[in-house]
Every structure is written in C-alpha cells, then in structure tokens.
Amino acid sequence: MKDESYSRILVFIAGLLGAAGVAMAAGAAHGGGAVRLLAPASAMCLVHAPSLIALDARRPRPGMFTLASALLGGGTLLFAGDLATQAMRDERLFPYAAPIGGTLMIVGWAAVALAAFAPARKSRP
Structure with a gap:
C-alpha cells in the first residue's frame, strides 16, 4: 500500500472514531x-482518534484540519x-449549549x- 493511501485511511478512521x-x-x-x-467505548474512541491524527502529522492538510x-x-x-x-x-x-457543542464536535470529527481525501500540501524545496 502506498504511503498516501495509508495516510488517507488513517485520517479517515480517526475522523470516524472521533465522531x-x-x-x-x-x-x-x-x-x-x-x-x-457507551461511556467507556466513547473514551476509547476519543483517546485513540487524536493519536491517529498525530501519527499522520507528517502530511498536513491545512484547510480541512483548520476547519x-x-x-x-x-x-x-x-x-x-x-x-x-x-x-x-x-x-x-x-x-442548548451542550447539544450545540456536541453537534459541532461531531461535525468537526467528520x-x-x-x-x-483532501490533497496534502506540497513540500517546499
């Protein structure tokens, strides 16, 4: 599997786990x-999702990650x-502060x- 494909899969799984x-x-x-x-299942997802993002930090996608x-x-x-x-x-x-916040977090993980699937920023020489 190419590095780019692996990176996309890793980030995709992290987003799904977070949501x-x-x-x-x-x-x-x-x-x-x-x-x-659901509480311990939630904790496991929310602990591991950022870990997957950190593992993929070498290939930033600034626009989507900023959003x-x-x-x-x-x-x-x-x-x-x-x-x-x-x-x-x-x-x-x-x-409705908590439900609005929760909805924003779900959309953020999505x-x-x-x-x-967003293009990675090209490295500068």
Whole structure:
C-alpha cells in the first residue's frame, strides 16, 4: 500500500472514531441501564482518534484540519463549559449549549474524516 493511501485511511478512521466517540458520549449521558457501557467505548474512541491524527502529522492538510480544529475547539468549549457550569453553579451556560457543542464536535470529527481525501500540501524545496 502506498504511503498516501495509508495516510488517507488513517485520517479517515480517526475522523470516524472521533465522531462515534462524541455520539456515544451523548448517548451515555442521556441513557440508563446498558447504555452506560457507551461511556467507556466513547473514551476509547476519543483517546485513540487524536493519536491517529498525530501519527499522520507528517502530511498536513491545512484547510480541512483548520476547519476541523475550529469546530472541535469551539464545540468542546461549549459542551464542556455547559457541563461544568451545571456542575458548579447548577445553571446552564445558555440554552442548548451542550447539544450545540456536541453537534459541532461531531461535525468537526467528520471534517477530520473528510480530510483524508483532501490533497496534502506540497513540500517546499
């Protein structure tokens, strides 16, 4: 398998793992019973997805990764900020902050998956 093909597959899998991890975390937060098993599955996905991205760091795709990082960063701030505000002050950051943040994170991980198909930046001599 050529290096470029391997790189695309690695980034694609990372994006899918990230999106699945966020979606499973949301399911675990809203469900009971056996749904609680989604929490450790989510953790495994969310731990390993960035690792795969780091492994592929040698072939940056700046446009897609810039978009993905903005979505992931903003989504994480909204999601975690809302949960932390609820835990510490028994208030919400603002209505629907966590679901909006979670949606942004899922879309951000999907952008990571799509980055597998974006052209890599050419190296300068």
